[in-house]
Structure formats: structure tokens, C-alpha cells
Amino acid sequence: MPRIRTLLLLAGDITILFASYLLVAWAITAWGGIWGIDFWFFLTEENSLAGITFVTTSVVLGLYFLDRYEKVRISSRRPLLEDLTLVFGITFLLQAFISYARIPLVLSRYLMLGGSVVAIFGLLYWRKFYSSLILQAFGRQRIIFIGDSPIVRVLARFILDRPECGFHIAAVFHPTPVAEFPGCTVSIPDESFLSKIQELTPDLIAVAPDLEANPDFMQDLLQCSMKGMAVKSTGDLYEDLLHRVSLETLSTKQLIFSPAFRPRFWVVAWQAIYGRVFAIAGLLLAWPFMILTAIAVRLDSPGPAILRQTRLGQGGIPFPFLKFRSMYVDADARSGPVRAQENDPRITRVGRWIRLTRLDELPQLINVLRGEMTLVGPRPEMPELEKRLLVDLPLYTQRHRIKPGITGWAQIHHEPEDSIASTARKLEYDLYYIKNMSPALDILTLFHTVKAVLLRIGAR
Structure with missing residues (x-):
């Protein structure tokens, strides 16, 4: 899911960059009395389309180098505006260099200047929209943690700090009282434990390693699985979100018997x-x-x-x-x-x-x-x-x-x-x-x- 969200953000960036420069190119050629150039001729014969592709690639790579495909969440436009200004500034320098080297990827000064201004504002509003509407309102999965352990707390903190990962902590259950838990209060399961889980309608139930051997919890979770709820170990969730294998949940048995650790x-x-x-x-x-x-x-x-x-x-x-x-x-x-x-x-x-x-x-x-x-x-x-x-x-x-x-x-x-x-x-x-x-x-x-x-x- 995080990779799909990154690809969606990348696709939006590329679309806005191309659209910005094409819009300005159309505006330039529309004033035929001044320029006297056909739009399609301007794009193909004048190498403007190749230049737009080069500039778009340069900007996307610049955003990648500034971790803008990792830092998706936007709390303020100012840091993003500073990064965009830096990226487009470097792109202008690249255009000057390839112009001096006579490489046919140079945009006209009016197209480069006008398209960059439009693109900066377009990227600002697109990324703000993506952060506030897509990431926070659409597609966030409700997750319930069963048990408390160091790995559960690492996951909870990651989910709180990275809302773009697509999860929301709906509840945490643990057999004994827990003083504090990141972003949520911990409930002690009782006779109505199973019905409470069903009322919360979770998209995912993550089970801590110390409770995976508890027969009472396993029976309740078996019922949840039979009702179509997704149940996953915290070790698997840790691997999905953090792209690491948890040493806390990794067993010698897995290393011996699992074919996953024997490269193909x-x-x-x-x-x-x-x-x-x-x-x-x-x-x-x-x-x-x-x-x-x-x-x-x-x-x-x-x-x-x-x-x-x-x-x-x-x-x-x-x-x-x-x-x-x-x-x-x-x-x-x-x-x-x-x-x-x-x-x-x-x-x-x-x-x-x-x-x-x-x-x-x-x-x-x-x-x-x-x-x-x-x-x-x-x-x-x-x-x-x-x-x-x-x-x-x-x-x-x-x-x-x-x-x-x-x-x-x-x-x-x-x-x-x-x-x-x-x-x-x-x-x-x-x-x-x-x-x-x-x-x-x-x-x-x-x-x-x-x-x-x-x-x-x-x-x-």
C-alpha cells in the first residue's frame, strides 16, 4: 500500500509538470501574431517536448533527492516551497549548462520561466491536497493491537508519525493494565472481548508475540478469522511497514524451516x-x-x-x-x-x-x-x-x-x-x-x- 501511494504521488507530480509546461507552450503559440508558430510544430520541431521531458525528469529526481517521496505529509507549505525553489533553481542551472553545450533539450526562456512558475504552484496545491485529503481521509485502515510489547509500541509510534502508511489505531487490548500507550488507551479484555472487536469493525487485527501462544485469545481470534477479519502477527506487520525483519518475533524454527530465508x-x-x-x-x-x-x-x-x-x-x-x-x-x-x-x-x-x-x-x-x-x-x-x-x-x-x-x-x-x-x-x-x-x-x-x-x- 505505501508503494502504491508513492506511485500515485509520483504520477500526479509528472502530470502536473507536463501539464504546466504544455499549458504555457499553448499560450505562447496561441498568440500567433507575435510568435507565428504552430503549437505542434513548437513541441516537435523546436524540441520543446524533449525539453519538457528533461525538465520534468530533473524536477522529479530533485524531489526524490530531497526525500519528498518519503516526507509525504505536509504540515506547512513553507518547507515544501523552499524545496521546490531549490529544485527548480538547479533545473535552471542545468538548462543553462546544456544550452552552453548545445544539447537540443533547451526550453525557450519564456516557456521555462512561465512553465516553472505554474508548476511550482501546481505542485504546492497538489501535494497539499494529496496530504490532507487522500492520506488522512481516504483509505485509512482501522487496526486493533492485541497485546503490548516493544514491537507493538514501535509499530504504534510509526503509525502515529506516518499517517501516509494508511492505518489508524482503533483500540489496544492487553490482559494487564498499561499506564501509557502511544496515541491510544489500553483496554483489558473481558467476557465481551469478542463482541467489542466486532463492534469496532477493524480492517486488521495485529497480535503481539507473547499472546500468540495464549489459547483463550487464539480461540477468540479464530472466531474473528472465521468472520472474515484479517488477523496478522505483529512481526509480519513490522516487516510490511518498516521493511525490516523483527528480531523480537524471529524464531530459530523460522530460520530452519521457512523457505523464505533460503534465496531462490x-x-x-x-x-x-x-x-x-x-x-x-x-x-x-x-x-x-x-x-x-x-x-x-x-x-x-x-x-x-x-x-x-x-x-x-x-x-x-x-x-x-x-x-x-x-x-x-x-x-x-x-x-x-x-x-x-x-x-x-x-x-x-x-x-x-x-x-x-x-x-x-x-x-x-x-x-x-x-x-x-x-x-x-x-x-x-x-x-x-x-x-x-x-x-x-x-x-x-x-x-x-x-x-x-x-x-x-x-x-x-x-x-x-x-x-x-x-x-x-x-x-x-x-x-x-x-x-x-x-x-x-x-x-x-x-x-x-x-x-x-x-x-x-x-x-x-
Whole structure:
């Protein structure tokens, strides 16, 4: 459902952008006495249609880079107006650049100026309409939580903060009194529990993990299911909304018996094929940058340009992980094998720059070519760090079900790695990827990775 809502918002944006520039183009050509140009001739022979397509694509990408397809809810028009002004300003600069380069995608100054003004106001009112009317009044599903647990509270807070997810908390039932609950009071179920649920007419009933083994509740929920009500575990709902696999509800039994955690053969085979093709193309295109980077690393500090570090691959098998050295040679001797931190003193001057631009990751294309890694997958871990993490996260080794990747589902969500809690969230993202891996999910991950590289998100 959230993806459908995002696609609807995207379709509306594209429609308004095209309509705005076409309207202004029609107005310009309608004054034949001044311009003397036919509308269709203006669009085709003057390359205006191609230019409108280019501008529309630029604006949509700009809104995506500013997270305007994530931050759907609009409480004030001012932040949206600021973002639109920035996006259209950059688009004007792009038009100036392609005009200088004589690329036939330039709109006339009147069409560009007039169409942009109309488009800004059109997008403002469309997105406000979408936020207030579509998201808050149409299609919101009534949900009832049965039980209280940390995962239930995470879901409740997410639903309250993100009304665009399409849910409304109708009620919460728990066998014992609960002092506070996000956005709702908690009721204690009694003899009329089943009739109360029926009166609330929920679209979905979500059951907390600690009550799934309660026979009394299960009988009532069985009756609800027989009456056509949708009943789902909070673990499944957590996965649907947050795109992570909940460690709270994940059991060893699921990992052993569920086929979902055993990636399909054709997906793995296809990933290996396009991963190697991409690695070859990447090395052919990037070799000049790699040579310059290697020279800069050697000139900046003594030591090898490329670091060969032991990491754990598929099945927990160690392999030589390649990357351009961004730290001093004795970095691990100073502090031991630990992850990089903000303003880490172990990082060299050139190292700080290549980490920000992600140039240090380019040698991993060789790892992909050798079959030790793929483009997308869990990031490979150092054995020493994993050994320490297993004390608090016994399921951390489950990341080894597939090959590690240059980028991953956890990486594009930019979780820090400065605590066990944040590392647990990254593990939840990795398990979600393993469970749902597909070429489409890889493309989505790579698309978000490009955004992170360009905006230097998550680099240290």
C-alpha cells in the first residue's frame, strides 16, 4: 500500500509538470501574431517536448533527492516551497549548462520561466491536497493491537508519525493494565472481548508475540478469522511497514524451516551474472580514477595503496576484502579493529576525501569479479568485530546466508553502527533483504546508493 501511494504521488507530480509546461507552450503559440508558430510544430520541431521531458525528469529526481517521496505529509507549505525553489533553481542551472553545450533539450526562456512558475504552484496545491485529503481521509485502515510489547509500541509510534502508511489505531487490548500507550488507551479484555472487536469493525487485527501462544485469545481470534477479519502477527506487520525483519518475533524454527530465508536459485544466479557484468564495466570506466586515487594515497602517507583486510563472506568463510587504504598503516595497532567514527584520527587527509566520495570502495569490484562479493548484499564484517557482536546478537551469523555486497539494504537506510541497538536494526534490514532479495530490490537499492553517494549521506 505505501508503494502504491508513492506511485500515485509520483504520477500526479509528472502530470502536473507536463501539464504546466504544455499549458504555457499553448499560450505562447496561441498568440500567433507575435510568435507565428504552430503549437505542434513548437513541441516537435523546436524540441520543446524533449525539453519538457528533461525538465520534468530533473524536477522529479530533485524531489526524490530531497526525500519528498518519503516526507509525504505536509504540515506547512513553507518547507515544501523552499524545496521546490531549490529544485527548480538547479533545473535552471542545468538548462543553462546544456544550452552552453548545445544539447537540443533547451526550453525557450519564456516557456521555462512561465512553465516553472505554474508548476511550482501546481505542485504546492497538489501535494497539499494529496496530504490532507487522500492520506488522512481516504483509505485509512482501522487496526486493533492485541497485546503490548516493544514491537507493538514501535509499530504504534510509526503509525502515529506516518499517517501516509494508511492505518489508524482503533483500540489496544492487553490482559494487564498499561499506564501509557502511544496515541491510544489500553483496554483489558473481558467476557465481551469478542463482541467489542466486532463492534469496532477493524480492517486488521495485529497480535503481539507473547499472546500468540495464549489459547483463550487464539480461540477468540479464530472466531474473528472465521468472520472474515484479517488477523496478522505483529512481526509480519513490522516487516510490511518498516521493511525490516523483527528480531523480537524471529524464531530459530523460522530460520530452519521457512523457505523464505533460503534465496531462490535463479535470483542468486542472475545476481552473479549482472554483478560481474557491472564489475567489468565499472573497472573499465573507473581505472583512471583508481590510478589517481592509488597515487594520492601513496603520496599522502606511507604504506600500500590498496588494503587487503580479512572479512567474512558467504557461509562465514574469510576472504581478502579490497579497498583503497584510508587510514594510517598502524591504525588497528593504535585502537584495535573497530569501526570508523566521526572525525576518526586514524583517517588520513586523502582517506577522508576518498571515504566521502566512496572512491575507497572501487577495488571491491575486483571482489565481485572474483565471486567473493556481489553488488548488493550485507556488508562483510571483520571476524574480530563479529565475534564480539555475537555475544549480544546470536543471529548475526545469519547474514552469511548469501554473499556480502558493495552496498546493501541496511546501508541505504543509513543506520549508524555506534551501539548494539543500531547494529540490531541493521541486522533486521539485512534479514529483510535476504528474505525478499530479487533483481527489483537490487535496482531499488542501487538507485538509493547513487543518491547517498552524490549527497554524501552516511559517509565517515
